[in-house]
Amino acid sequence: MYNVVLLPGDGIGPEVMAQAKKVLMAVSEKFGIAFNLKEALVGGASIDEMGVPLADETLELCMKSDAVLFGAVGGPKWDHLPMELRPERAILGLRKELDLFANLRPAFLIPSLAAKSPLKGEILSKGVDILVVRELTGGLYFGEPKGIKVRDDKRIAYDTLVYTEDQIRRVAEIGFRVAQNRKKKLCLVDKANVLESSRLWREVVSEVTKEFPDVELSYMYVDNCAMQLVANPGMFDVILTENTFGDILSDEAAAIIGSIGLMPSASLGDKKPYLYEPVHGSAPDIAGRG
Ligand SMILES: NC(=O)C1=CN([C@@H]2O[C@H](COP(=O)(O)OP(=O)(O)OC[C@H]3O[C@@H](n4cnc5c(N)ncnc54)[C@H](O)[C@@H]3O)[C@@H](O)[C@H]2O)C=CC1
Ligand SMILES: CC(C)CC(=O)C(=O)O
């Protein structure tokens, strides 16, 4: 018996969760795996009921579970709230508290859905089978200090992009390990021509690569990667990258395969529970339409 916590959240979160639940039940029946499902509020739904995006008891329930299935959080109703109280803090908090540092986002073009891709057939002819391995608990989304303050009567805003070598090494090892089970090609995507943090990524990844001699390592700047993804998506196998770049590039990869609704993700750490979530958000523009 596996304990699974379902966190539907906001917008289309509950709608995609209802379908995911049917899939879980089908898996349960077909493979004889028993799931004990518990549902809890998260994000805006939790703010409305309990005043916070991620209640302590919800986090505790997740920590005691075998896996967490997450829908999506956020929406215009809560956009006016200060950063620490916004619905998005729930997913950031879960990733941090559960130490889910590696987010695996597969973009696979299902041949029968190729017409849904905005790209021409000739660009898709080599197929699209990309795995974005996104670092998930470091970088700009978590770095301190961050804030907005007034200096000389003018507002200034700042975020901090910080990575330790250990943070880079642990996600890089996962990237290489998954590449070993695929086409054995790993591309580190960064901005090492400008950012110090990217220079450290290159240094650490070029150390880690020595433990995985069967995987071919290449480097690409993120601006070029954004272009190559639409010009030649078939060139990529595993893309390893930091948090913000991975967030952006995986939405782009989702468009290539026809819909962001087709792209799942697994958020992994050193120990369970892991968390499984779509790549998309709460899609307020289409919520309530099934
Ligand atoms: N993990 C999470 O909970 C995330 C939450 N968000 C939040 O979601 C809210 C909306 O953000 P957006 O930037 O609009 O991103 P979004 O990912 O919710 O939507 C972007 C576009 O993709 C479409 N889309 C999303 N899911 C779809 C699906 N399953 N099938 C077909 N089309 C789909 C939407 O209709 C929209 O046009 C914001 O409050 C944002 O902060 C955004 C990203 C991740
Ligand atoms: C809502 C954000 C915290 C993150 C995001 O866009 C994502 O993880 O894809």
Ligand SMILES: [Mg+2]
């Ligand atoms: Mg995103």
